[in-house]
Amino acid sequence: MICSLESFFSPLFFFILMLPFSTLIRLMGIKIERMEKNLEFLDFTNLTAVQEYEAFVESHGGSFMQSVRWCGVKRNWFHEAIISRDGQGKIRASCLVLIKKFLPPFKSFLYSPRGPVWDYQDHGAFRDLLLGLEALSKKYHAYSCKLDPLVEESDQEKIYALRAAGLSFAPWQPDDSTIQCRNNYILELDGRTEEELLCSFKSKCRYNIRLAQRKGVTCRAYGKERLGDFQKLMEETRTRDGFQARSRGYFARMMDALGSHCRLYLCEYQGRPLSGAICVQYGRRTCYVYGASSNTGRELMPNYLMQWEMIRWAVKSGCEVYDFQGVPYWYDPEHPNYGVYRFKTGFNGRLAVYAGEFTQVFARHYKAAFDCALKCVGYQKLL
Secondary structure, three states: OOOOHHHHOOHHHHHHHHOOHHHHHHHHOOOOOOOOOOEEEOOOOOHHHHHHHHHHHHHOOOOHHHOOOHHHHOOOOEEEEEEEEOOOOOEEEEEEEEEEOOOOOOOEEEEEOOOOEEOOOOHHHHHHHHHHHHHHHHHHOEEEEEEOOOOEOOOHHHHHHHHHOOOEEOOOOOHHHOOOOOEEEEEEOOOOOHHHHHHHOOHHHHHHHHHHHHOOOEEEEEOHHHHHHHHHHHHHHHHHHOOOOOOHHHHHHHHHHHHHHEEEEEEEEOOEEEEEEEEEEEOOEEEEEEEEEOOOOHHHOHHHHHHHHHHHHHHHOOOOEEEEEEOOOOOOOOOOOHHHHHHHHOOOOEEEEEOOOEEEEOOHHHHHHHHHHHHHOOOHHHO
8 A cells, every 4th residue: 555645644643653662562463583581662651660760870970961851851852761670679770861853854863962871891782872872763764862971081891792683983072062071170079068179169269159159149059930031141151252052941941840950140239130050960960050250240259159159058958969061162271261260160170071972883984974964953952
């Protein structure tokens, strides 16, 4: 029987495409080799299964971008989550995958932000995840998948394990070539008290925190009701520093989806907002994700106080790491963004250079052409 284009793109077709992969497999009665024993796809409608997945990711050092909650932020993407279980039925590896579909005749793109989450010595678990990615590539007609694990450049054992599994990898990836920043500045809390941490900061940093307090600057956590003030600061920062800024709607989705894991901080002086930040706490890590500041009141040092209050939240919650996030061009004192690195070093943490992206290619000739097109339109930084 020959199907017309109208019937091919019928509502039923799109309904089937939206089904979780595991459901689609059951409906079609398809058996995929080596998938039945250890590998499964998360049923996002099963609350118990989602809670089990979240508990695994949080307890194994996974990023908030590997949380099911992150799917609520990236609502313009399809999403799946791959799970590998051990012989006792416990989760041993996971990989949240975002799927960006393009209009025909273009293929789709798979992306696992800061994923997967697994023990790098468990090669069988990772083989399961790769098998799951291959299955997803067939369902969504994907040309490639990018994995972006929290693996530091110095950890050659983990990098070797990823490459040995067949993933392509280019060392020394430029700052502007990856979706997530490769160069972060982190503060390892090591169970220290607030007093011990404050004493460990550089003297100028401590002075600026106390100066802000003496001058009457306040820093508090708020809900979505203050997003308007934060967005004004973000627009002011965007104009000053010349970068692309997220919308107020995006920040609202973050706060809705991440719930108590996400806070909006604002520093104010005499009722006037001076700086703000979106901070996310998940598992063992607290992350300073977005920040903005006014052109006025900078002599009151609000940013130092704001960072200190977010670090205090991390300490009170028992986190192991406070992540200042990106420090692009930290190696170039002449670069306009070098001041970001200089500011963050005042807190006496350390530079964490991540390995970058690992790629599983499903259509090599297509990938080269399409990646080039995406780079030309600056698409990657909006993912």
